[in-house]
Amino acid sequence: MENSKETGIKKLLENIKKLKSSMAASYIREGKPESDMSRAAVMFNNFFLHFQGVKTHLNTLRPTYTFGLGLIALFLLVFTTISGFLLMIYYNPSIEHAYNTVKDIRYVVFGGDLTRNIHKWAGEGMLIFVILHMARVLYTGSYKRGREFNWVIGIVLLSLTFVLNFTGYLLPWDQLSYWALVIGSNIAQSPKEITDILGITKFFDIGGFQKELLLGGTIPGKETLTRVYFLHIMLLPLFLFTFLGAHFWRVRKDGGLTKPDDFVPSISPEKMGGIFTTHKTYGLMALARGKTPAVDRDVENTVLSWPHLLRAETAVFMLTLAGVLIYSYFVSAPLKELAAPLIPENPAKAPWYFLGLQELVSYSAFMGGIALPSLALLGLGLIPYLDREQDHVGVWFSSRQGLYVTITSFIVGTAVLIGILVIVINFGWFRNWWPDVPQVLITLVNPGTIWVAFTIAWSVLVINRTDSTRMGALALFTLFLLSFLILTYVGTELRGPNWEFYWSRSQWPVH
Amino acid sequence: MYQRFYTALLIVSSVALFIFTLMAGYREITPDYKSYKSEYRDLFRSKATGEFMKKKAESIDFSVQQVYLGKLNRIDRCINCHLGVENPLMEDAEVPFKMHSGNYLETHPVAEFGCTVCHYGQGRATNAEDAHGTDRETHWDWPILPLKYIDSACAQCHDQEMLAENGADRVLRGEKQFVEKGCRGCHKVNGIGGVLGKALDGIGTQPRAYFPMRYVQGDKTAYTWLKEHFDDPRSIVPESEMRIVLLKDEDADLLTTYILTIRADEMPRDYRRIRTGTQEVPGGEELYKMYCIACHTTGKYSVYDEIFKRTIPAIMNPTFLRVADDNQLRRFIEDGRANTQMTDWKEDAAGLTDDEIGRIVEFLAKSRPAKRGKLFGRSIFDGDTARGRDIYETRCALCHGEDGMGGKNRLGISLVTPVVKEADPEFLLQTVRDGREGTPMIPFGSSGINLSDQDILDVVGYVRTIKPTASPKE
Structure with missing residues (x-):
């Protein structure tokens, strides 16, 4: 019995001496990532890293392929979440204290102002980068070959990002919050426009119901703040993280990021050790669609994720x-005056990312607030199902023709949309021309619906001319992106008090 | 792969991150008030004599200090820069270290009252710009109150008599202006007053956005707005119908001080020191000033008003009073005059009680001559309207217009308003015969143009038949 010679105390001291190395070894069980084997093991044995493959295709690392957009959106989510936790320590969601606690965060909490700025800008940055990420996925055709449903999840995540930003905008309970809430609740109420036309509002007031559901009353008040807070810190994040998990899981299951079929690395990759051999079998967990390195071809175009992918990610x-x-x-x-229900902001504007919609709402509340955005989300969601051409995946704009279609759509779309806006701004619309025109006509035929009809017509035309549904998808998405940009710009910069047109903010009548 | 690119990106980003983390940290640990505190400590040290004071100077706390005022629902952090307000050594120091003037802090200790309850401003802020809140970009609705209006803050808790006794008489003097310039002739306060202007309830606590700041010259605050608006209403609100009632700059400041005491909120009971005394009942003359003087001025002469575009009648004119008896005066005041700016003053409209109206009538009647005019003795209009028309066109149309509408650039009043249409025959007949002293309306009877009583009957008969050609303008 050799061990019996050692006393318990001695063993304890020995263990204390080895504490550092034994703890490290228990965390990284396969030793330092020095060999290819341990580098691979570090990836698949680590909970946080196993979402990624052990090996990464070179195309994934190409900066001009992804521009890191999705990753940036993810990191922004991390920052906004952590800064959100910090803000929650001080913020009090009651209309008596919300504004004051935000002021305290600004003035006396150590780093409070900075934390609030990070929370705000990371959150709004998410919007921008989620949209850019979506554009990258679309223009590289990455919604194809099994990734169709993941695109739909992406649309859900986009919507959640919008709503999360909006609910956050309401929490400081300043004038911006209050009047954004008024606008938001009026948009929720806008189906009334349709039920009024049909004359059934008395029996079936879906608009009024939606408004009350959001506000917990008929005007924004303490019930509203409770609801919005619950949505912002609990329900929506829960959905967001759940769908985000599914989003990543599917990327992994679909064999990582898309890549061109005929990928030729511009630099010769390092020769990798033989982790994947053609005759190895895999457990079910490791099964993924697509061309895995195991299928002989393309194996030379992959590198180990540790360190190559992780370096890029860091x-x-x-x-x-x-x-x-x-x-x-x-x-x-921004933080404006305390909410004052009797003093409307003029113009009362929603946050900037909804100002494109607000421009549409100014034509018709129902179309701009409910029908057209729903149609846009539906249209985006359907893209992978309407365009099922499976070639040219992983190539920006698919081909020279795709680039041409995108640029043409951009130019034509810009001209048409600006043309429509020039008409509206200079000459008004039906109501200005024939004051007695029935509302139903304006609801159905307004600049917003005309523009959407044009985008659909143009995309069909492109499909017809090119005999390619992929080209139609490029055209449709380009027009969507363009209208988001132009309408947001018009709503933000060119609309002043009473939603009238001004070339710049400096020309607004000073109140 | 792309190893060099990513490594370079990593290094550049990390360096930028490092630098800005340091910068943010530095900014965080060096707020403005800390430099004020160290400056104050040096000053305190140099002034301190004696062991105790020296120790006190050394023990200045550099962390943020605040006065929490639960009942007032405030947190004041002003004392982080205004460090010497309670320190007698700082009597001659410069602002912000200067000791508070007077002995106010003896009866209003900072720990119990804070600062913003009297001075306003943003108590929670910890930098001068946001705390004072004068700049519009600070988005603070109640900026620091200029000292010339500071008396208005006292009135939150103290009654005016007490203030006047203690040297803060500006509120009382302001109220005198408010009453004597007849502000309530157009503005309601507590439901009583005219309807031509906005009600003034709570104006002293209105958020800044309530006041159109476009033409304000000084700070864009409610205080400056009020002051400049009193100097010249139309220079601040071009379409305003308010008359320029003040002559002196000083008066405008006083009136501003008083207006700021009309607040929507109320101090907690523990803070209030309002003595309940018997309210003095205002007499007829005072009521006339309060409600009538803004338009009717002295009441002796009629005036063509450039803003209302009409002539405001001379209601204390003897010839008017001779034809209008007390009941008629009361009816004019109670029901107002349709289509004119004259308000219905009765209790369920502008809010004057029967008693108050009675006192105003009594005051007006003092100017009535003892001798009544000779009566026509008519109770209906029965003149020959065709003849009356001829007389009207030669005698009356010049001032009252062919259409009888009076109006712009004409001396006469409109004859198609209910004022004329619904008047008693006797009132109209005598007015034409005897004229209206102090107005362009001359006597058309024997003492002037010398029309016969029948002529007058005919012309008044005709006037009654004139129909408005278009809807009369305001």
């Missing part, structure tokens, strides 16, 4: 964090 992480910090250092999140 770089993007640092870039994002630095970007958010620098922006937040210089630009403060």
Whole structure:
């Protein structure tokens, strides 16, 4: 019995000495990632890393392929979540204290102002990067070959990002919050326009119901704040993280990011050790669709994720964090006067990312607030199902023709949309021409519906001319992106008091 | 792969992150008030004599201090820069270290009252710009109150007599202006007053956005707005119908001080020191000033009003009073005059009680001559309207217009308004015969143009038949 010679105390001291190495070894069970084997093991044995493959295709690492957009959106979510936790320590969701606690966060909480800025800008940054990520996925055709439903999940995530930002905008309970809430609740009420036309509002007031559901009353008040807070910190994040998990899981199951079929690396990859051999069998968990490295071809175009992918990811992480910090250092999140129900902001504007919609709402509340955005989301969601051509996946704009279609759509779309806006701004619409025109006609025929009809017509025309549904998808998405940009710009910069047109904010009549 | 690119990106980002983390941290640990505190400590040290004071100077707390005022629902952090308000050594120091003037803090200790309850401003803020809140971009609705209006803050808790006794008489003097310039002739307060202007309830606590700041020259605050608006209403609100009632700059400041005491909120009971005394019942003359003087001025002469575009009648004119008896005066006041700016003053409209109207009538009647005019003795209009028309066109149309509408650039009043249409025959007949002293309306009877009583009957008969050609303008 050799062990009997050692006393318990001696064993304890021995263990204390080895504490550092034994703890490290228990965390990274396969030893330092020095060999290819342990580098692979570090990926698949780590909970946080196993969402990624052990090996990464070179195309994934190509900066000009993804631009790291989805990753940036994810990191922004991380930053906004962490800063949100910090804000929750001080913020009090009651109409008596909400505004005051936000003021305290600004003035006396250590780093409070910076934390609030980070929370705000990371949150709004998410919007931008989620949309850019969506554009990247579309323009590289990455919604194909089994990824169709993941695109739909992406649309859900986009919507959640919008709603999360909007609910956050309401929490400080300042004038911006209050009047954004008024506008939001009026949009929720806008189906009334249709039920009024049909004369059934008395029996079936879906608009009024939606408004009361959001506000917990007929005007924004303490019930509203409770609801909005619950949505912002609990329900919506729950959905967001759940769908995000599904989003990543599917990317992994679909064999990682898309790549061109005829990928030729511009640089010769390092020769990798033989982790994947053609005759190895895999457990079910490791099964993924697509061409895995195991299928002989393309294996030479992969590198080990540790360190290559992780280095790239860390770089993007640092870039994002630095970007958010620098922006937040210089630009403060807005905080206006305390909410005053009797003093309307003029113009009362929704947050900037909804101003495109608000421009549409100014033509017809129902169309702009409910029908057209729903149609846009539906249209986006259907893209993978309407375009089922399976070639040219993983190539920006698919082909030279795709680039041509995109640019043409952009130019034609810009001209048509600006044309429509020029008409509306200079000459008004039906109501100005024939004051007695029935509302149903304006609801059905207004600049918003005409524009949507044009986007559909143009996409069908493109499909007809090119004999390719992929080209139609490029055209449709380009027009969508374009209208988001132009309408948001018009709503933000060119609309002043009473939603009238001004070339710039400096020309607004000073109140 | 792309190893160099990502490594470079990582290094550049990390360096930027590092630098800005340091910068943000530095900004965080060096707020403005800390430099004020160290400056104050040096000043305190140099002034302190004696062991105790020296120790006090050394023990200045550099962390943020605040006065929490639960009942007032406030947190005041002003004392982080205004450090010497309670320190007698700082009597001659410069702002912000200067000791508070007077002995106010003896009866209003900072720990119990804070600062913003009297001075307003944003108590929670910890930098000068946001705390004072004068700049519009600070988005604070109740900026720091200029000292010339500070008396208005006292009135939150103290009655005016007490203030006047203690040297803060500006509120009382302001109220005198308010009453004597007849502000309530157009503005309601507590439901009583005219309807031509906005009600003034709670105006002292209205958020800044309530006041159109476009033409305000000074700070864009409610205080400056009120002051400049009193100097010249139409320079601040071009379409305003308010008359320029003040002559002196000083009066405008006083009136501003008083207006700021009309607040929507009320101090907690523990803070209030309002003595309940018997309210003095205002007499007829005072009521006339309060409600009538803004338009009718002295009441002796009629005036063509450039803003209302009409002539405001001379209601204390003897010839008017001779034809209008007390009951008629009371009816004019109670029901107002349709289609004119004259308000219905009765209790369920502008809010004057029967008693108050009675006192105003009594005051007006003092100017009535003892001798009544000779009566026509008519109770209906029965003149020959065709003849009356001829007389009207030669004698009356010049001032009252062919259409009888009076109006812009004409001396006469409109004859198609209910004022004329519904008047008693005797009232109209005598007015034409005897004229209206102090107005362009000359006597058309024997003492002037020398029309016969029948002529007058005919012309008044005709006037009654004139129909408005278009809807009379306001």
